[in-house]
Amino acid sequence: MPSPDAPQILLALQLANGYGAQPGAWRMPGTDPSAYTDMDVLVRYAQTAERGKIQLIFLADTPVLDVDLEQQAPHHATDPIVVLTSMARSTERIGLVATSSTTLNEPFTIARQFKALDIASHGRAGWNAVPTSIPAAAANYGITLPSRQDKYERAHEVVQVVQALWGSWEADAWVRDVEGRRFADMSKIRPVNLRGRHVASAGPLAIPPSEQGQPVIFQAGGGDAGLEVAARYATGVYANPFTIDEGRAHRDALRAAAERVGRDPDEVKLFAGFMPTVAASRRAALDRRRILDESVDLDQRVRYLGSMIGLPLTPAQLDEPLSADQLAAARPSPGDPRAPHALDVAQEGWTLRDVLAHGVIDYHPVVPGTAADVADHMQEWFEAGACDGFSLAVDVYADGVDTFVDEVVPLLQQRGLFHTDYEGTTLRDHLGAPAQYGTDPRLS
Amino acid sequence: MPSPDAPQILLALQLANGYGAQPGAWRMPGTDPSAYTDMDVLVRYAQTAERGKIQLIFLADTPVLDVDLEQQAPHHATDPIVVLTSMARSTERIGLVATSSTTLNEPFTIARQFKALDIASHGRAGWNAVPTSIPAAAANYGITLPSRQDKYERAHEVVQVVQALWGSWEADAWVRDVEGRRFADMSKIRPVNLRGRHVASAGPLAIPPSEQGQPVIFQAGGGDAGLEVAARYATGVYANPFTIDEGRAHRDALRAAAERVGRDPDEVKLFAGFMPTVAASRRAALDRRRILDESVDLDQRVRYLGSMIGLPLTPAQLDEPLSADQLAAARPSPGDPRAPHALDVAQEGWTLRDVLAHGVIDYHPVVPGTAADVADHMQEWFEAGACDGFSLAVDVYADGVDTFVDEVVPLLQQRGLFHTDYEGTTLRDHLGAPAQYGTDPRLS
Numbered sequence: 001m002p003s004p005d006a007p008q009i010l011l012a013l014q015l016a017n018g019y020g021a022q023p024g025a026w027r028m029p030g031t032d033p034s035a036y037t038d039m040d041v042l043v044r045y046a047q048t049a050e051r052g053k054i055q056l057i058f059l060a061d062t063p064v065l066d067v068d069l070e071q072q073a074p075h076h077a078t079d080p081i082v083v084l085t086s087m088a089r090s091t092e093r094i095g096l097v098a099t100s101s102t103t104l105n106e107p108f109t110i111a112r113q114f115k116a117l118d119i120a121s122h123g124r125a126g127w128n129a130v131p132t133s134i135p136a137a138a139a140n141y142g143i144t145l146p147s148r149q150d151k152y153e154r155a156h157e158v159v160q161v162v163q164a165l166w167g168s169w170e171a172d173a174w175v176r177d178v179e180g181r182r183f184a185d186m187s188k189i190r191p192v193n194l195r196g197r198h199v200a201s202a203g204p205l206a207i208p209p210s211e212q213g214q215p216v217i218f219q220a221g222g223g224d225a226g227l228e229v230a231a232r233y234a235t236g237v238y239a240n241p242f243t244i245d246e247g248r249a250h251r252d253a254l255r256a257a258a259e260r261v262g263r264d265p266d267e268v269k270l271f272a273g274f275m276p277t278v279a280a281s282r283r284a285a286l287d288r289r290r291i292l293d294e295s296v297d298l299d300q301r302v303r304y305l306g307s308m309i310g311l312p313l314t315p316a317q318l319d320e321p322l323s324a325d326q327l328a329a330a331r332p333s334p335g336d337p338r339a340p341h342a343l344d345v346a347q348e349g350w351t352l353r354d355v356l357a358h359g360v361i362d363y364h365p366v367v368p369g370t371a372a373d374v375a376d377h378m379q380e381w382f383e384a385g386a387c388d389g390f391s392l393a394v395d396v397y398a399d400g401v402d403t404f405v406d407e408v409v410p411l412l413q414q415r416g417l418f419h420t421d422y423e424g425t426t427l428r429d430h431l432g433a434p435a436q437y438g439t440d441p442r443l444s
Numbered sequence: 445m446p447s448p449d450a451p452q453i454l455l456a457l458q459l460a461n462g463y464g465a466q467p468g469a470w471r472m473p474g475t476d477p478s479a480y481t482d483m484d485v486l487v488r489y490a491q492t493a494e495r496g497k498i499q500l501i502f503l504a505d506t507p508v509l510d511v512d513l514e515q516q517a518p519h520h521a522t523d524p525i526v527v528l529t530s531m532a533r534s535t536e537r538i539g540l541v542a543t544s545s546t547t548l549n550e551p552f553t554i555a556r557q558f559k560a561l562d563i564a565s566h567g568r569a570g571w572n573a574v575p576t577s578i579p580a581a582a583a584n585y586g587i588t589l590p591s592r593q594d595k596y597e598r599a600h601e602v603v604q605v606v607q608a609l610w611g612s613w614e615a616d617a618w619v620r621d622v623e624g625r626r627f628a629d630m631s632k633i634r635p636v637n638l639r640g641r642h643v644a645s646a647g648p649l650a651i652p653p654s655e656q657g658q659p660v661i662f663q664a665g666g667g668d669a670g671l672e673v674a675a676r677y678a679t680g681v682y683a684n685p686f687t688i689d690e691g692r693a694h695r696d697a698l699r700a701a702a703e704r705v706g707r708d709p710d711e712v713k714l715f716a717g718f719m720p721t722v723a724a725s726r727r728a729a730l731d732r733r734r735i736l737d738e739s740v741d742l743d744q745r746v747r748y749l750g751s752m753i754g755l756p757l758t759p760a761q762l763d764e765p766l767s768a769d770q771l772a773a774a775r776p777s778p779g780d781p782r783a784p785h786a787l788d789v790a791q792e793g794w795t796l797r798d799v800l801a802h803g804v805i806d807y808h809p810v811v812p813g814t815a816a817d818v819a820d821h822m823q824e825w826f827e828a829g830a831c832d833g834f835s836l837a838v839d840v841y842a843d844g845v846d847t848f849v850d851e852v853v854p855l856l857q858q859r860g861l862f863h864t865d866y867e868g869t870t871l872r873d874h875l876g877a878p879a880q881y882g883t884d885p886r887l888s
Binding site for chain 1: 468470471477478480481483507508509512513514515516517518520521522523525526527529530532533534548549550552553556557559560561563564580583584585586620622625626627628629630633639643644645646647648649650651652654739
C-alpha cells in the first residue's frame with residue numbers, strides 16, 4: 001500500500017445528457033427516456049458521485065446539435081451553467097466543471113457566469129477553456145471558424161481576460177462593515193482594461209472572491225497549441241490516451257511544458273478518459289454493453305474492426321470468433337493505437353460481437369468486467385504514470401453510477417489509491433491547487 | 445367588486461442583489477450583509493412571492509458595476525441565469541424573468557440559456573429583451589456602443605433569431621419511443637439559417653419545447669423604438685410612469701402599436717414600476733424609509749427637491765416644513781412629472797426630510813403607508829387603465845416581502861383585484877399568453 005502522503009487518483013464523472021455516453025443509453029431498462037430535460041436525474045447523479053467522494057462533475061460541451069436525434073440523444077446538456085447550478089443547489093462538496101468555448105464566447109460572459117456559479121456553489125466551479133473546432137457550432141454564432149492559429153491566440157487572450165476579471169476584487173475587498181457603513185473597499189476593486197487582438201474588457205467584475213478565490217481552469221485537446229494553454233493556465237487537463245504509453249507521453253509533455261513556464265508540474269493534473277462497465281463478471285459486463293451496442297451500426301463497426309487488425313471482416317461473421325487462419329494473418333494497424341488491444345481481445349476467442357462489446361473501437365479505453373478488473377486497470381495506469389486521474393464516462397443506466405461508487409470506489413480506497421473523504425470544501429482543496437486571484441503572478 | 449372575469453392586476457417582484465433597491469438596504473436591521481452572494485436569501489424571497497401567488501420574479505440586469513461599492517451594494521445579481529436557476533430548483537409556480545442584452549449577447553447564447561432555464565423550471569422562464577445603453581457595459585465586452593438605430597435594428601434581429609431557435613423543434617418532435625427506438629422525429633427539428641445585418645445563426649437548438657413551448661418575451665424602455673419591439677414580440681412590458689396619465693399614455697400607445705402589427709392588444713401587459721413601503725401607519729412607513737435614506741446624499745436631494753418645486757432650498761431646512769411664503773411661491777417644474785406630487789406632499793406640512801422620505805424624487809412612484817394605502821394606490825392606477833400590473837421594488841429588509849405578501853396581497857384579493865391562486869403551472873398560464881413555437885406566424 002502506498003504511503004498516506006503518496007499521490008492518489010483523482011476522479012471526474014462525465015455527465016451530459018442524463019443518459020450516459022452510449023448512443024442507445026436513453027432507452028435502456030431503468031432509464032427515464034425524458035432524462036435529458038429532467039434536472040432531478042442529473043442532480044441525483046451528482047449526489048451519488050458526491051457520496052463516492054468523486055472530486056468533480058465534468059460537462060463536456062459544444063454548442064451544436066451534432067447527432068442524428070432519430071436514434072440518439074443529444075451529446076450535451078441543455079445548458080452547462082443551468083445544469084451545474086442545479087447540481088450546486090443540491091450538493092455540498094463535489095466540484096462542478098464545464099466546457100465553455102473560447103472561440104464563441106466573450107470573456108466577460110464566461111467570467112461572470114463561472115464566477116457566479118463559483119459563488120453559488122461556495123467555491124466549487126471550474127471552467128474547461130477550449131477553442132471550438134466544429135464548423136456547425138461556429139455557424140450557430142453566425143461566424144466561420146477562424147484559423148487554428150487565431151483560435152489559439154484568442155484562447156490565450158480569453159483566459160487571461162477571464163482570470164483578470166476574476167481577480168478584479170482583492171481577497172479582502174468585500175468589507176461589509178455595517179457599523180462603519182462601508183460595503184466594500186473600492187481601492188481593492190480595480191478594472192482590468194485589457195485589450196488584445198481578439199477580445200477586450202474593461203471590468204471590474206461585480207462579484208467578490210468565492211471560498212476558493214476564483215474558479216479552476218481546465219483544458220482539453222489541441223496538440224502542442226493546447227499543451228501551451230494547459231501549461232500556462234490549467235489545473236486539470238482532460239486527455240484521451242488509448243494506451244499507457246500515450247498517457248505517459250502526454251503527461252510527461254504536459255509536466256515539462258508547465259515547468260518551462262515556471263510552474264510546479266505537480267500543479268497540473270492529467271485526467272484520462274475511461275469507460276468502465278462494472279458487473280458481476282466479464283460476461284455480465286459484456287452483456288450489458290451488448291444491449292447498449294444495439295443502437296450502433298455493428299455492420300460498419302465489424303468492417304472497421306477488420307481494417308484495424310488487417311483482415312477483411314464482414315457482418316456475416318458477427319457471431320463467430322476469428323478462425324485460426326484469420327488470427328495468423330491478422331496485423332494490428334500501425335495507424336491506430338487501439339489495434340493491438342483489439343487483436344489481444346480477439347485472440348481470447350470472443351465472437352466479433354463480443355470483441356466489439358469490449359469497446360475496442362470506442363473513443364476511450366473500455367474495461368468491461370468486475371469492480372476488481374476496473375480497479376486493476378486504473379491502478380495500472382496510475383502507477384505507470386499514465387495519468388493523475390480519470391475522467392469517467394460511466395454507462396449510467398440502471399444505477400451505473402451507484403455501482404461504480406459502491407463497488408469500485410471502496411476497492412480503490414482499500415488499496416490506498418483514492419481518498420476516503422474530501423480534503424476540504426472547495427474544488428481547489430480537492431485538487432490540491434493553490435489559491436488564486438487574477439492572473440498568476442509567477443507567469444506575468 | 446369587479447366580475448370574476450374582469451382583468452386582474454399582475455404582479456412582478458423585482459429582485460436583484462438580495463438587499464432591495466435602496467442604497468443602504470444592505471446594512472439594515474434583519475438584513476444579512478452577505479446576501480449578495482447567498483442564493484438561499486434570494487431563493488427565500490422567491491418562495492415568499494410564490495406563497496403570495498405573485499406572477500413572476502424579475503431581475504433587471506446590465507453587465508456592469510455601475511455603483512460606488514464603498515457605500516452601496518451592486519445593483520444587479522451576480523448572474524441572472526445562475527440566480528433564476530437556483531430559484532427554479534426551490535419553487536414550483538412562480539415565473540422567472542431576467543434581462544439579457546440584445547446588444548452584447550449572441551442570440552444562440554440567449555436562446556440556449558433561457559430555453560434551458562425554461563426546461564429546468566418546467567415552463568416558467570421569460571427574457572427581457574433590451575439593448576444596452578451604458579457605455580461601460582459595452583466596454584466590458586470590448587466594444588463601443590453602436591448608434592441607437594443600429595442597436596434597435598440588432599434588437600429586432602436578435603429577438604427573431606432567438607424565437608426561431610426556440611421554435612426549431614415542433615411541439616411533438618420529441619418522440620421518445622423506447623420500443624420503436626426513435627428518440628426524436630428529425631423531420632420536425634429544423635435549422636433556422638437566419639442571417640441579418642448584425643447577427644446570424646444556423647441552428648437548430650438542441651432543446652425540445654418546454655411545458656409552455658418557449659420562454660415569454662418582455663421589453664423595457666427605448667421610446668418609440670422600444671415600443672415597436674414591445675408591440676411585435678413582447679407579452680410583458682416594464683415601464684416607469686410617474687403618474688396615472690403617463691402610464692395610460694404608455695399603455696394606450698403600446699396597445700395601439702400591438703394592434704397595428706396585427707396582435708390582440710390584450711396580449712401585451714404593461715407592468716408599472718412601484719415602490720411600496722408597508723407599515724402600521726404612514727408615520728411608521730416614513731420612519732422605515734428614513735432609515736434607508738441615511739445612505740443617500742440628503743443635502744443634494746434637498747437641493748434637487750427645490751429645483752423640482754421652484755424654490756432655492758438648502759439642507760439647513762431639512763427638519764422643517766416649507767413656510768407659508770415658500771408654499772405660496774412654489775411652482776412645480778413642468779419638466780419633471782414628479783413635481784406636482786412632491787408639492788402636494790410638501791403642502792401636507794411634512795419636514796423636508798419626511799417629504800423626501802415619501803420618495804418624491806425616487807425613480808418609481810413610492811407609497812409609504814398602510815397596506816390599505818398601498819392597495820388603494822394600486823387599485824386607482826389599475827382601474828384608471830394606467831397599467832395591467834406592477835413591477836414591485838419592495839424594500840425587502842426585515843421581512844418586507846413577507847409584509848407585502850401577508851398584508852397587501854389579501855387586500856387586493858378581497859377587492860377582487862388579484863387572483864387567489866395561479867391559473868396554471870407555466871408563466872404563459874399566469875399571464876394569459878398564448879402558446880408559441882418559434883416566431884409568431886401572425887407577424888410573418
